[in-house]
Amino acid sequence: MTTDIEPVEKFRTRARNWLRANMPPAPSVAPPSDTEVAWDRARQLQRMLHDGGFAGICFPAEYGGLGLTADHQDAFTDESIPYEMPLLLNVPTLAICAASLLDLGTEEQKRTHLPAVLRGDEILVQFLSEPRGGSDLAGLTSRADRDGDRWILNGSKIWSSGAYAADYALCLARTDWSVPKHHGLTLFLVPVHAEGVTVRRIKQVTGSTEFCQEFFDDVELPADAVVGRVGAGWEAASRLLVHERAALGGTSPYTSGARPHLGGEADQLLRLAKATGQWDNSRVREDIGEARAMNVVRDQLISHVTKAITTGALPPAAGAIPRLFSAENAWLQTDTAVRIAGPMAATHTRGDGADTETVGLDYLFRAAWSLAGGSTEMARNVISERVLGMPRESAADRDVPFSEVPHGR
Numbered sequence: 001m002t003t004d005i006e007p008v009e010k011f012r013t014r015a016r017n018w019l020r021a022n023m024p025p026a027p028s029v030a031p032p033s034d035t036e037v038a039w040d041r042a043r044q045l046q047r048m049l050h051d052g053g054f055a056g057i058c059f060p061a062e063y064g065g066l067g068l069t070a071d072h073q074d075a076f077t078d079e080s081i082p083y084e085m086p087l088l089l090n091v092p093t094l095a096i097c098a099a100s101l102l103d104l105g106t107e108e109q110k111r112t113h114l115p116a117v118l119r120g121d122e123i124l125v126q127f128l129s130e131p132r133g134g135s136d137l138a139g140l141t142s143r144a145d146r147d148g149d150r151w152i153l154n155g156s157k158i159w160s161s162g163a164y165a166a167d168y169a170l171c172l173a174r175t176d177w178s179v180p181k182h183h184g185l186t187l188f189l190v191p192v193h194a195e196g197v198t199v200r201r202i203k204q205v206t207g208s209t210e211f212c213q214e215f216f217d218d219v220e221l222p223a224d225a226v227v228g229r230v231g232a233g234w235e236a237a238s239r240l241l242v243h244e245r246a247a248l249g250g251t252s253p254y255t256s257g258a259r260p261h262l263g264g265e266a267d268q269l270l271r272l273a274k275a276t277g278q279w280d281n282s283r284v285r286e287d288i289g290e291a292r293a294m295n296v297v298r299d300q301l302i303s304h305v306t307k308a309i310t311t312g313a314l315p316p317a318a319g320a321i322p323r324l325f326s327a328e329n330a331w332l333q334t335d336t337a338v339r340i341a342g343p344m345a346a347t348h349t350r351g352d353g354a355d356t357e358t359v360g361l362d363y364l365f366r367a368a369w370s371l372a373g374g375s376t377e378m379a380r381n382v383i384s385e386r387v388l389g390m391p392r393e394s395a396a397d398r399d400v401p402f403s404e405v406p407h408g409r
């Protein structure tokens with residue numbers, strides 16, 4: 001069988017020329033991501049990629065993508081780094097939600113939503129975590145009850161990134177309380193602005209209002225809002241979590257442009273050392289060397305694990321390895337930046353050429369890297385149980401009908 005896929009290097013050259021001619025340079029300081037303006041800009045940039053023929057590199061052509069390989073995506077990502085890209089849409093819209101719809105959606109869901117996402121017309125988010133705790137996802141208590149040929153959704157979700165700006169959410173709800181917790185769940189595609197959905201924004205310690213909490217009061221969903229099968233929500237969520245770990249670990253091929261980096265790069269540390277007069281301090285140089293080495297290891301690990309998952313040498317759950325490493329590295333990078341910046345990390349001097357205004361904020365936000373996409377403790381559990389084959393953690397509620405599990409007391 002012959003294949004007419006464009007060679008990666010030819011694609012790279014074409015992408016480089018197109019990016020140079022069409023995309024604006026990347027802003028020197030990332031703008032706040034919690035404004036409507038930022039989301040509108042991301043939609044616009046995604047539309048430019050789409051119209052230029054560079055959206056959805058690894059999404060199949062029948063759903064609006066290019067049907068190319070992860071190597072094409074990597075080449076495009078490399079070339080796109082100097083340019084302003086719709087990075088806000090990477091996580092969760094493209095790399096998690098659209099990737100999950102591709103795996104799990106009906107033909108109609110895929111034909112309706114994937115081209116719209118790739119055009120920048122639809123933003124998708126995740127409604128998974130609940131106020132009672134996000135790690136025990138299978139123990140969630142938001143409910144969808146069947147009413148004729150529709151579903152009625154009630155409950156609450158929390159920590160939903162960017163929900164205020166979104167169009168649809170992948171929402172996991174309990175549809176059967178008579179079976180053990182993993183068996184009574186269903187995944188739904190919920191219009192964020194449907195009647196009965198209230199979205200409230202949450203203010204973080206950094207001042208950002210990117211997170212939301214949602215309340216569902218008798219939200220009506222049609223039968224075709226189900227993603228996958230009724231009662232098979234855990235299998236669907238597990239697939240979604242594989243994409244989430246890949247996205248957070250930097251191994252997802254379903255992005256537009258540079259992958260999100262967890263933690264600053266060593267170049268920022270160099271600028272900080274210069275701006276604070278510590279260029280010749282051997283301790284600072286050692287710290288920067290360590291930080292740079294960790295970034296090299298991170299990139300190598302991402303590349304190695306991605307290839308191993310693609311060839312089947314490692315299971316998809318191995319995405320938890322770079323996810324864990326990336327979080328540990330983000331802490332190291334932000335802590336090193338604060339050590340070098342010293343008091344400047346708190347004073348946020350604008351325009352000092354050393355990005356000190358981001359150092360303090362990155363430090364305050366660093367705990368998020370250990371929680372987003374499932375906590376690092378849960379990543380360790382995944383690695384031990386599903387990669388290394390160690391015994392499962394014991395759980396008193398695993399084989400008990402969920403209605404008999406004490407909760408909320």
Ligand SMILES: Cc1cc2nc3c(=O)[nH]c(=O)nc-3n(C[C@H](O)[C@H](O)[C@H](O)COP(=O)(O)OP(=O)(O)OC[C@H]3O[C@@H](n4cnc5c(N)ncnc54)[C@H](O)[C@@H]3O)c2cc1C
Nearest residue numbers: 126127128129133134135159160161368371372374375377
């Ligand atoms: C930046 C960011 C973006 C996010 N975006 C979204 C989003 O878009 N949609 C969404 O639904 N959620 C989102 N979340 C929520 C995230 O998924 C949860 O924070 C995460 O799953 C942990 O849940 P929790 O915060 O409720 O902590 P809990 O589940 O209450 O856990 C508290 C602590 O106990 C530990 N722990 C719990 N159970 C175990 C166990 N069995 N073994 C070992 N340790 C355990 C945890 O590791 C954690 O340290 C986001 C979070 C962050 C930080």
